[in-house]
Amino acid sequence: MKANDLLKELRTERNISQRKLVENISERSTLATFEQKGHRIAFDILHQYLDRLNVTLEEFEYRLDDNQVSEKKQLSKQLTTAYYESKYSEVLSLINKAQALYKTTKDFFYYVLYSQFFLILEKKGVVTDEEERRIIEATIKKYLERIDTWGKFEISLFTNLLFLFSDEYILYQMKHLNKKIFYSNTLSINYQIYTKLLTNAAFLFIDRKKPAELAHVLTYLADHLPPDNDRIRLMIRYFEGIYALFQGDRTLGMATIEKALDYLRFIGQEAFAKELEALAQSI
Secondary structure (H helix, E strand, C coil), rough: CHHHHHHHHHHHHCCCCHHHHHHHCCHHHHHHHHHCCCCCCCHHHHHHHHCCCCCCHHHHHHHHHHHHCCCCHHHHHHHHHHHHHHCCHHHHHHHHHHHHHHHHCHHHHHHHHHHHHHHHHHHHHCCCCCHHHHHHHHHHHHHCCCCCCCCHHHHHHHCHHHHHHHHHHHHHHHHHHHCHHHHHHHCCHHHHHHHHHHHHHHHHHHHCCCCHHHHHHHHHHHHHCCCCHHHHHHHHHHHHHHHHHHHHCCCHHHHHHHHHHHHHHHCCHHHHHHHHHHHHHHH
16 A cells, blocks of 8 residues: 555544645645645654554554565575474575675665575585675674664664674663654554563673673663563563572572463463573573
8 A cells, every 4th residue: 555545544534624634744745635635744744743643653564564564574484384384494595595686776674684594504504604794793893883763674683683793782782772752652563572572681791690781681671661561570580580590599599480481371372481481500
């Protein structure tokens, strides 16, 4: 669906006239021309229209993409599906396609897609190329370091490839991102990505046996804990138990962890509970 058609649909569904929607925002002709002919419209005006319709930019984008899957998303979905079905030869073919598209379009999205699945295959032992791994690591770091204001794309990239970075760099970026006001909106996609970043960082610091760094993550998670997010609350409880184990208090640690695992089992997450239990027992 085109943006002008979607805006008109949203407006008519909400029974709001053009005159009412544009009041104190723009001329009525601006909206009418946009809806009828799809002429360009200033971003700030579109944003104000959507705000009056009580529709977020994220929801608007989602509706736009709902009926039109881009080549990027198609390739990403194909890679994910092939990987989870253990079709590694197909994954190899698809990452070669992503690499070729990057060389043709210079769109960094394709390089990221290639890099992520190359590194996954390397961990699985499907591919072995130390030189390529070093090139990927250097390229990803160079890209992120030259961008001061990270958006959804950069944060997702950092979250998915967290293991490439040093403890100090991870903590610095978490502190930097923690200052962003929009992360306080718990309905935001950015909020969901940020909490995933914190969760991934916690598991990474557990793997690296860095309790002090884990404590930092716990602080950030607690700062952004909404009252109704039981999953994040559960993970905080689990990480607190792991931290107690690192501190040598095995009785408190295992008791805290067991409470988190009991809840996971209660809601039918038995497989996830077993993974977390095995991780705790390895410490």
